Amino acid sequence: MQPVNLSIIYYSATGTVHALAQAAAEGAEKAGARVRLRRVAEQAPREAIDANPAWARHLQDTAGVAVAGHDDLVWADAVLFGTPTRFGNPASQLRAFVETTGALWYQGGLAGKVYSAFTASNTAHGGQESTLLALANTFYHWGGIIVPPGYTDPVQFQAGNPYGASHTAGDGPPGEVALAAARHQARRVAGTAALLKAGRAA
Numbered sequence: 309m310q311p312v313n314l315s316i317i318y319y320s321a322t323g324t325v326h327a328l329a330q331a332a333a334e335g336a337e338k339a340g341a342r343v344r345l346r347r348v349a350e351q352a353p354r355e356a357i358d359a360n361p362a363w364a365r366h367l368q369d370t371a372g373v374a375v376a377g378h379d380d381l382v383w384a385d386a387v388l389f390g391t392p393t394r395f396g397n398p399a400s401q402l403r404a405f406v407e408t409t410g411a412l413w414y415q416g417g418l419a420g421k422v423y424s425a426f427t428a429s430n431t432a433h434g435g436q437e438s439t440l441l442a443l444a445n446t447f448y449h450w451g452g453i454i455v456p457p458g459y460t461d462p463v464q465f466q467a468g469n470p471y472g473a474s475h476t477a478g479d480g481p482p483g484e485v486a487l488a489a490a491r492h493q494a495r496r497v498a499g500t501a502a503l504l505k506a507g508r509a510a
């Protein structure tokens with residue numbers, strides 16, 4: 309049985325979502341998946357980035373992370389998307405990537421894969437759920453199999469978001485609970501994709 313191919317495609321300006329993405333990668337790898345960790349291309353003007361030292365630093369620090377392309381979707385049995393909340397919605401940088409996939413979608417190349425998403429916002433009620441649900445609209449259009457974490461692990465009763473791992477960045481960098489929730493979500497996504505892959509191969 310071939311291992312599950314799992315792509316983690318994320319955007320992060322100042323590193324919070326990147327930290328969740330790395331935790332998700334650990335969780336998926338531990339579950340036996342082959343993992344591609346990919347950032348989407350930055351779209352913001354250089355002046356905007358340079359006006360925020362944390363943003364400029366993170367962009368520089370992650371220059372070595374490969375940029376997401378369509379092959380990362382085609383290759384994947386499962387895709388985990390990560391995005392900060394932007395006024396209650398996914399970041400435009402991630403949307404820009406998603407909105408390049410029209411031809412792939414039309415050919416059916418995005419259907420039947422497992423999808424899930426994680427996020428960060430500055431405040432606890434700042435739009436984590438609306439961001440994840442907005443991204444899920446796209447998964448429906450793609451004919452995806454949406455796998456949320458729900459309350460399927462004890463950590464979820466501490467992390468508290470059944471829609472996807474989430475962190476409140478205003479409290480500081482993600483701590484062990486948020487990172488464990490991201491690992492759990494990735495394990496669950498990889499495990500579900502493995503069952504589907506085995507069923508399809510049978």
Ligand SMILES: Cc1cc2nc3c(=O)[nH]c(=O)nc-3n(C[C@H](O)[C@H](O)[C@H](O)COP(=O)(O)O)c2cc1C
Binds near residue numbers: 321323326392427429
């Ligand atoms: C344009 C913009 C809009 C934002 N909108 C929200 C928001 O609606 N709610 C919120 O709590 N935080 C909001 N934030 C804060 C970001 O969500 C927060 O900085 C982000 O989750 C940090 O993730 P990162 O370190 O991966 O970039 C916004 C930030 C920016 C720049």
